[in-house]
Amino acid sequence: MAVLFSSEADDPTAWVEALTCRLPGIEMRIWPEVGDVRDIEVALVWRCPPGDLRRYPNLRLICSLGAGVEHVLADSDLPPGVPVTKIVDPDLTAGMSEYVLAAALHYHRQFPIYAAFQRDGRWKKLRRPDTARRRIGLLGLGELGCDAGAKFVALGFPVAGWSRTPKSVPGIESFAGADGLHPFLARTDILICLLPLTAATRGIVNRETLAALPKGAYVINATAVAASRRHAGGILSAPVSGRDLD
């Protein structure tokens, strides 16, 4: 059995060192030097060439070398029936939470208004917004949504999340499925998208979604499902659009 490593972005040496340290005897093959394709049973991949995974007749597992599997599923020529997994990295999760909290607090604490005051050379103090009344809504309540949600809860925000299936997460109100989307949007002042990009979620942040938000709501898109963005790889590098719907 051999493990294929195929990534245009990662340093194979570090991965091989780390894996052989934990799994002595593991045989790693670094793409494109794959040797006998029949040996490959596990593939560790990040944006590998489309169709390449079909070449390995004994492949049993495809593991994305990242937090998402969009780049794997974008390959229309995947071998059928092979499970696809991803990496859950607490450091990356914490970094994403830090990002969405920073973005949400930026709007919640009215930094754009203060920046405009500063540009105009004005000193003016605004009333502190009421955290308990600023409703955070997380599209996606998985690894990233739950972590960010818990941090918003700790700050005192009312938090809800929307997912495919209902969740029971302390302090977070759960909405699920198509029927749950509009009630979820209607109670959301800062909408944060942490959904994976799939056929079902592509374009979910659209005119109708935005119109269902309360007036003056903000949207932070931290993953890849904005209707207006198109790109080859399926993953945006954490763009944020703070959008005042006034």
Ligand SMILES: NC(=O)c1ccc[n+]([C@@H]2O[C@H](COP(=O)([O-])OP(=O)(O)OC[C@H]3O[C@@H](n4cnc5c(N)ncnc54)[C@H](OP(=O)(O)O)[C@@H]3O)[C@@H](O)[C@H]2O)c1
């Ligand atoms: N831009 C970046 O830098 C960056 C960094 C890290 C991650 N990401 C992306 O963030 C995405 C989310 O990561 P994660 O670790 O939180 O994923 P996850 O643990 O798989 O959670 C995904 C969440 O989305 C929900 N969901 C999926 N499809 C849905 C649908 N059709 N309708 C409603 N809810 C749906 C899932 O609901 P159920 O649990 O009910 O299925 C789950 O709550 C990943 O796909 C990754 O690519 C981006």
